[in-house]
Amino acid sequence: MLFHVRMDVNIPRDLPQAEAGEIIAREKAYSQELQRSGKWRHIWRIAGEYANYSIFDVKDNEELHAILTGLPLFKFMTIKVTPLLRHPSSIRDDDT
Structure with missing residues (x-):
């Protein structure tokens, strides 16, 4: 199943910079692993915002939920999912 996902990130300003940096590094590694696996097919930055539009290709709602809640930045995100x-x-034959 394909899902369009908008993720808006709002890291608290009072979060220590070292802690924020560590979370962001884990987020990058996790997202790149998912991209290599084909589950996170596309990611685009939204100009001027700490946000992205992404396309996920996963088995079902449950798998998408597990991926999203596994994001290290999840607790700082507002997420909107569109199937x-x-x-x-x-x-195109490859857009299923």
């Missing part, structure tokens, strides 16, 4: 499905006018 996607193939459009009948699509000419």
Whole structure:
């Protein structure tokens, strides 16, 4: 299943810089591992915001939930999930 996910990050200003840096490093490693596996198909930064739009390709809602709640920055995020499905006018074979 494909999902469009918007993630807005709001790290508290009073979080010690070293702690924030460590969490961000773990987040990067985790997200890149998911990208290499094909589960996190695309990620785009939103200009001027600490946010991204991403496309996930996972088995079901439960797998997506596990991935998102496993993000080291999860507790600092507002997340909006939109399920996607193939459009009948699509000419691409790889967008399922």
